[in-house]
Amino acid sequence: MDYAFLGIVAAVLLGSITSLWTVRVQATHRLSLDSLWVLVxxxxxxLLGFAMIYMILQVNGHAVFTPSPNSASKDRLSLLEDSLYLSGMTLLSVGYGDVTPIGVGRWIAIAEALVGYIMPAVIVTRTVFDWDHR
Structure with a gap:
């Protein structure tokens, strides 16, 4: 059941990534609040999608990250917190190092970091490109 949910999360992530190239941001200025809102x-x-991938894999026994040393218990809530934290730190390229990816989690983190780097460049490029073709 969890793996089916993982497939759904992966499909939503891929759909969101492909929307970078298919959704047209309507803006009256080069950088508008609409563009910023789409980026957010x-x-x-x-962030939520990759956090769910980390959490589902971790719950099913695949060690994809080292839990935070501050986690007092190993319940699902602290696991969700660590998954969201790891996803946010990876996507935003902060990477404090207290929760680190291991095993296949490294490859997932690489993909997430790549998406985190590409998204702002794509939105700025599309905004400028759309502005020039008006």
Missing amino acids: QWYLTM
């Missing part, structure tokens, strides 16, 4: 929505979608 993409970041939140990616």
